[in-house]
Every structure is written in C-alpha cells, then in structure tokens.
Amino acid sequence: AQRVTQPEKLLSVxxxxxxxxxxxxxxxxxxxxxxxxxxxxxxxxxxxxxxSRESIKGFTAxxxxxxxxxxxxxxxxxxxxxxxxYCALSAQGGSEKLVFGKGTKLTVNP
Amino acid sequence: xxxxMQNPRHLVRRRGQEARLRCSPMKGHSHVYWYRQLPEEGLKxxxxxxxxxxxxxxxxxxxxFSAEFPKEGPSILRIQQVVRGDSAAYFxxxxxxRVNEKLFFxxxxxxxxx
Numbered sequence: 001a002q003r004v005t006q007p008e009k010l011l012s013v014x015x016x017x018x019x020x021x022x023x024x025x026x027x028x029x030x031x032x033x034x035x036x037x038x039x040x041x042x043x044x045x046x047x048x049x050x051x052s053r054e055s056i057k058g059f060t061a062x063x064x065x066x067x068x069x070x071x072x073x074x075x076x077x078x079x080x081x082x083x084x085x086y087c088a089l090s091a092q093g094g095s096e097k098l099v100f101g102k103g104t105k106l107t108v109n110p
Numbered sequence: 111x112x113x114x115m116q117n118p119r120h121l122v123r124r125r126g127q128e129a130r131l132r133c134s135p136m137k138g139h140s141h142v143y144w145y146r147q148l149p150e151e152g153l154k155x156x157x158x159x160x161x162x163x164x165x166x167x168x169x170x171x172x173x174x175f176s177a178e179f180p181k182e183g184p185s186i187l188r189i190q191q192v193v194r195g196d197s198a199a200y201f202x203x204x205x206x207x208r209v210n211e212k213l214f215f216x217x218x219x220x221x222x223x224x
Contacts, residue, residue, distance in 0.1 A: 004152070043113070044153075044201065044215040051210070086152060095166040096205075097143060098213075100152035 002027045004089050006101035013077050014109050021072040021104045023061075023087030031089045033063055033070040034098065038084040047072075047085070057081070077108045114139075114204050115184075116216035123192050124224050131219045133202035134184040139214070140207045142185040144177060147199040147218075159185060160207075192223045 003026040013019050025031060035047040048056045050063040050070060061072045070087060084105050088098040115134040123129050135142055140161045145153040158166040159179040170177070174192075179185040189196055201218045205211040 006152075043217050044203075046212055095158045096213075097155040097158055097166060097169075098145075098153070099155065100145075102150070102152045 002031075002089055002091065002099045004087050004099050004101035006085075006087055006104050008104045009102070010105050010107070012107045012109060015079055016076050019074050019077040019081070019106065019108075021085050021087075021106065023070045023072065023101060025068050025070065025087075025089050027068075027089060027091065029091055031091060033061070034088045034090070035059070035061055035070075035072050036086045036088055036100075038086070040083070044086070077106075079108045079110055082106055082108045114202060114214050114216035116200075116202055116219050118219060119217065120220045120222070122222045122224065125193055126191050129189040129192050129196070129221055129223075131187040131189075131200050131202075131221070132184040133187070133204070133216055135202075135204035136214055138206055139204035141205045141211075142179050143203045143213070144185075144187050145201045145203065147201065149198075153201060156187070189221075192221075194223050197221055197223045 005024045007022050033050045036044050037047040038044045059074045061070050063070050084103050086103045087101040090096050090098050117132050142159045144156040147153045155169040157170050157177045162181055174190045176188045199218045199220050203213045203215045205213050
C-alpha cells in the first residue's frame with residue numbers, strides 16, 4: 001500500500017534559521033514525490049517535484065530511496081514561508097493520483 | 111484565466127439531502143481529480159475523470175457518491191442522502207492532457223452536514 005508520513009504536525013522556527021520538513025513514504029515501486037504548499041487563504045499549489053530536481057523559493061528536496069524519504073529543506077527560513085506543507089506521492093505510469101501526508105504547519109517567527 | 115473554479119465555497123445540508131459540488135477546470139484541462147479532506151487529515155483521492163469517462167474511482171465510497179465530467183460544463187461530485195460523516199472539504203484538481211503535466215487545485219468546497 002502507498003503511504004506518506006509527515007511526522008511533525010507543527011514546526012516552528014525563527015527567521016533566518018534552517019528548516020527541514022520531514023517526509024517518509026512507503027511504496028514498493030518507483031514513486032514520484034511532490035511537495036505542495038498552502039499559504040493562508042490561498043489554494044494548494046505545487047512547490048516542487050523530485051523529477052525536476054529544482055529549487056523553488058530556496059527550498060530543495062532530495063529523494064532518498066534507501067531511507068524512503070523526501071525531506072524538504074531551506075537553509076534560511078523567511079516569515080513568508082509560514083504555511084501548510086504537504087508531501088505527496090504518485091505511482092509512475094498510473095493515473096497520477098496523489099497520496100498525501102497529513103501535512104506540517106510551518107511557522108516562521110520574526 | 112481564473113484558475114480552477116469550485117462552487118459553492120460553502121455548502122450546508124441536512125442529513126438525508128443531496129449535495130452537488132461543481133468543478134470548472136482551467137481552460138484546456140481535460141483531466142479532473144476529486145479529493146476529500148477530513149479535519150486534521152491529508153487529502154484523500156476519490157475519483158479521476160477525463161472528459162465523459164471515469165478513469166479511476168478506487169477512492170469513491172461504494173454507495174451514495176457519484177461523479178461525472180460531461181462533454182460540456184463542469185465536473186460534478188454528487189453525494190446522495192448525506193450523513194454527518196460526509197462533512198469535509200472537497201477539492202478538485204485539473205491538468206492538461208499530457209504526461210507529467212502540473213496539477214492545479216481549486217479552492218475547495220466545505221460541506222457541512224447538520
């Protein structure tokens with residue numbers, strides 16, 4: 001069964017501090033991993049996906065197949081990064097439906 | 111382009127009534143996904159449709175729930191004889207007809223069953 005686990009429900013850091021949002025997954029095949037973000041009063045939107053290997057708004061995420069993890073990192077958090085972050089997985093070659101984690105609420109304090 | 115439009119934003123129904131949730135995809139998008147989010151939970155996949163066809167309904171409850179995406183008009187998620195446990199946020203997401211295309215989400219419909 002496909003499963004995505006985000007162990008932290010809440011994460012609070014100070015501005016300028018490094019931040020890491022954890023994501024672990026369970027899937028027997030070759031998954032595609034995503035991070036979605038929802039800012040206050042806005043829609044859920046794609047932040048980044050592992051196949052793109054890009055950095056968006058200073059965030060990066062590396063797929064570690066050995067540890068089945070896809071942690072989201074940013075070296076210096078900004079107040080505008082405060083949002084709800086969801087890790088998601090889809091099975092390659094399938095209907096591209098997403099399996100979401102429960103989300104982590106990140107608060108960046110001034 | 112106003113993005114993916116969902117209406118209504120809030121829907122209140124009494125137990126036993128019907129709920130109809132609408133999703134208008136972005137222009138050029140022919141694939142629609144419906145997700146449900148219960149409080150404190152992540153989004154759970156319900157159904158995937160491509161114009162006039164249901165491709166994957168593995169996440170749909172067996173009874174009372176149905177979805178359609180007609181040739182003309184929005185996609186509709188229909189819940190008959192609603193119960194309190196149906197109270198949730200329902201999101202749709204749409205994309206173009208190409209592999210690995212980005213998914214765009216609507217703002218969701220918050221269904222409250224009294």
